[in-house]
Amino acid sequence: xxxxxxxxxxxxxAIYRTARLINLIDERFRSLLRSGRLAAVYYSPRGQEIxxxxxxxxxxxxxxxxxxxxxxxxxxxxxxxxxxxxxxxxAKATGACKGKGGPMHITHxxxxxxxxxxxxxxxxxxxxxxxxxxxxxxxxxVTLVTFGDGASNxxxxxxxxxxxxxxxxxxxxxxxxxxxxxxxxxxxxxAVDNISERAASYNMVGVTVDGxxxxxxxxxxxxxxxxxxxxxxxxxxxxxxxxxxxxxFGDPGAYIPxxxxxxxxxxDPMPLCRAALLSSGAATxxxxxxxxxEVNAQIEDAxxxxxxxxxxxxxxxxxxxxxxxxxAAA
Amino acid sequence: xxxxxxxxxxxxxxxxxxxxRALHDAMEMDPSVITLGEDIADExxxxxxxxxxxxxxxxxxxxxxxTPISExxxxxxxxxxxxxxxxxxxxxxxxxFITVPMDQIVNHAAKLRFMxxxxxxxxxxxxxxxxxxxxxxxxxxxxxxxxxxxxAGMKVVVPxxxxxxxxxxxxxxxxxxxxLFIEDQLTRTQTGPVPVxxxxxxxxxxxxxxxxxxxxxxxxGRPIRDAMVLAEKLAGEGISIEVVDLRTVSxxxxxxxxxxxAKTGRAVVVHEAPRSFGCGAEIVAxxxxxxxxxxxxxxLRVASRDVTVPFAKVLxxxxxxxxxxxxxxxxxxxxQRASR
Numbered sequence: 001x002x003x004x005x006x007x008x009x010x011x012x013x014a015i016y017r018t019a020r021l022i023n024l025i026d027e028r029f030r031s032l033l034r035s036g037r038l039a040a041v042y043y044s045p046r047g048q049e050i051x052x053x054x055x056x057x058x059x060x061x062x063x064x065x066x067x068x069x070x071x072x073x074x075x076x077x078x079x080x081x082x083x084x085x086x087x088x089x090x091a092k093a094t095g096a097c098k099g100k101g102g103p104m105h106i107t108h109x110x111x112x113x114x115x116x117x118x119x120x121x122x123x124x125x126x127x128x129x130x131x132x133x134x135x136x137x138x139x140x141x142v143t144l145v146t147f148g149d150g151a152s153n154x155x156x157x158x159x160x161x162x163x164x165x166x167x168x169x170x171x172x173x174x175x176x177x178x179x180x181x182x183x184x185x186x187x188x189x190x191a192v193d194n195i196s197e198r199a200a201s202y203n204m205v206g207v208t209v210d211g212x213x214x215x216x217x218x219x220x221x222x223x224x225x226x227x228x229x230x231x232x233x234x235x236x237x238x239x240x241x242x243x244x245x246x247x248x249f250g251d252p253g254a255y256i257p258x259x260x261x262x263x264x265x266x267x268d269p270m271p272l273c274r275a276a277l278l279s280s281g282a283a284t285x286x287x288x289x290x291x292x293x294e295v296n297a298q299i300e301d302a303x304x305x306x307x308x309x310x311x312x313x314x315x316x317x318x319x320x321x322x323x324x325x326x327x328a329a330a
Numbered sequence: 331x332x333x334x335x336x337x338x339x340x341x342x343x344x345x346x347x348x349x350x351r352a353l354h355d356a357m358e359m360d361p362s363v364i365t366l367g368e369d370i371a372d373e374x375x376x377x378x379x380x381x382x383x384x385x386x387x388x389x390x391x392x393x394x395x396x397t398p399i400s401e402x403x404x405x406x407x408x409x410x411x412x413x414x415x416x417x418x419x420x421x422x423x424x425x426x427f428i429t430v431p432m433d434q435i436v437n438h439a440a441k442l443r444f445m446x447x448x449x450x451x452x453x454x455x456x457x458x459x460x461x462x463x464x465x466x467x468x469x470x471x472x473x474x475x476x477x478x479x480x481x482a483g484m485k486v487v488v489p490x491x492x493x494x495x496x497x498x499x500x501x502x503x504x505x506x507x508x509x510l511f512i513e514d515q516l517t518r519t520q521t522g523p524v525p526v527x528x529x530x531x532x533x534x535x536x537x538x539x540x541x542x543x544x545x546x547x548x549x550x551g552r553p554i555r556d557a558m559v560l561a562e563k564l565a566g567e568g569i570s571i572e573v574v575d576l577r578t579v580s581x582x583x584x585x586x587x588x589x590x591x592a593k594t595g596r597a598v599v600v601h602e603a604p605r606s607f608g609c610g611a612e613i614v615a616x617x618x619x620x621x622x623x624x625x626x627x628x629x630l631r632v633a634s635r636d637v638t639v640p641f642a643k644v645l646x647x648x649x650x651x652x653x654x655x656x657x658x659x660x661x662x663x664x665x666q667r668a669s670r
Contacts, residue, residue, distance in 0.1 A: 064414070098447030107446035114413050114450065119437050125406020126438060132407055133414030136364065136392055143410075156433075159400035163407065166398065320448040321482050322581065323506035 009282030018053035044245035045073035051211030082302035121154030150181025170228035211239025212269035352499035367421025425460035440483035479580035490554035497531030542572035595626035605633035
């Protein structure tokens, strides 16, 4: 993307399509969890669909992603195939990780999903390493690492931003500030008004953007990706957003004041994006209904695939602990 | 065969030279080998222990990177680069500093191969230095190998000779799993025969450093050097000691241990780390599980005391395992019969 590229209705449509895919899958998963047909730890991305989709349209499948336990939106925006993703949620042998990682550790290198971590803040140092490898190989890839606002209070965040800036690594730090770290309000745990301010300490470009605004998020993401590809170093993007389903599936969310929740819900990014798309003329109601049908068919297919797949063999427990040593002298 | 070359004084090498040569040769052999750590480039003196001296000048600052004092970022960068096909060697200056990047090592390096169902793996080597006896006190001396041996997916390697140091470090660098390579700070200037250039030593395989028939002394690292001296001394009394140098602490080569103890019927397990919950306990447990009926005496442990490494020389020496204790334990196993 060049700075002159303008945000077109076609771009909004592309973002909407990815965001809607995330949205429909999330809704289905929550419905399956509620009815007991899926048993898994689940961290819903509801409310954070747009920011992932707007970043995703700038990335190639060869680019790297490091995400977190709340990462299904990032993984889908990166293009992970639904069958392997769903089968992993269902702990099946055909899952991306053969049922050995689970929802918190989704990995799919073919779509660039390199690490999904369950440890807050620990993805950032690893992202630097992926970016370092790209810098050494001059392969033109960029690495995106996503994390929540809580992660910016962990030492690894600060170590990583400093190193990335010093080494001018092609990495994008995308902080998805959903205003709560687990059950604690942002203001109670974080000493700065905006996380992007922390970039200044590391001589890095830092921007705060409305992550729920497709155009703003697309522009900020495009600039960061372009900067990384050009070898001009890292960017910290703070995408302000909100999570509608609490920290984990089943979280009653009593710590969120009702007025605050309602105010965010009134600005739910999904219907807003849909309305803007329709008014832009890039799609009709019929187009969007047809797209939903298409996605729902993909979901049915992936669910069927997961249902039909076997659980891992018990022997699987001894595999992938160590690799096979090649070329070692006895 | 007597040739002038053979008659000449054999060439020797120090541990530090061995570590350094292994890194150099690995980088020369394979462009995917890269290294990072605090102060390691020549501009900063080539590392506090000089192991990396000359590497940045020869291979360039892109492959040999001095880092900030940021152990999480160091290990994380190594992990990430390894996921993208590199073979990074991260230097954690001293083993006590490894407490800082424990999350990266335990939750990520060790587990990513398994958690990804084998889609990714982490061929990193973490070089670190430690060892009591040099007056470096409670936070610069600990042997923490048992912590890492307890984590599936990690390989833990401790050399006892310079030639082993060279071969095992190459073995770690070209291994496809995360390896923790522990360098002893006390013996770094001690010498031994020169290794064969480029020759790796297989990980996960113990080495019978000296064959014997009466008592097996099993260990790794510095105490093996003590055991070799003792074995020579006791041979003069007609006591035949077999010295089993594990080389790789984990995965543990149980077969070689059992073969030795089945032969001798007596074993003394020794390590520098504190006794309680140390690797010795695991080794002893496995021996009794497999060889209970064949043991001629209880298997004994020699280890350092269960206290913080003290500063004062007199206390530090009291803390450390002693060669005299290895000898006393050997004699005890020879005197005692297991009560049945």
